[in-house]
Amino acid sequence: MPTATWNGAVIAQASDDEVEIVENNVYFPPSALKSEYLKPSDHTSRCPWKGLASYYTVSVDGKDNENAAWYYPQPLEKAAQIKDHVAFWRGVDVQR
Template identity: 55%
Template sequence: MPSATAKVAGNVIASSDKFQTVEGNIYFPPDSIDQAMLSPSDTHTTCPWKGQASYYNITVNGQVLKDAAWYYPAPKEKAFHIKDHVAFYANKVNVVVA
């Protein structure tokens, strides 16, 4: 079974073999995330079929990556399997599946 890892500057933010892939994005389960690196953002967006997304800022080595991660705290029915799973923007976080 493949495993996915998310890193910033060599620091692992998330790692799991129980991830979900939706629209090309890797969603990590909540228990695989290093919450110490995340802080809530005030940003929210809406997807027509997934619902309202909430965002996290990521802080690594004193550097803040604004809105670098997102999740769906109350997804619509078709996206319920990614409830509270966290995805990362590829231009800010290195996500590798191996």
């Protein structure tokens, strides 16, 4: 079962058939997220084939990991399957 953890907390967990693997990143569906650990960020980036990414800061027990989660609210057509799914980096441990 894919799981994302940081600072001792499970941030996301889903069954294998619920996640999408793109470019070796695990994208968790919105229903798998523990939203209490995610704070919206103003940061964005652009991927030429996925589109404009938005970010969350992961916050656990008073510690922030800025822009450690990203998602595509309006992905381009080739990435439609990851719409609103969230992936992690910057020290967030994702186990598949």
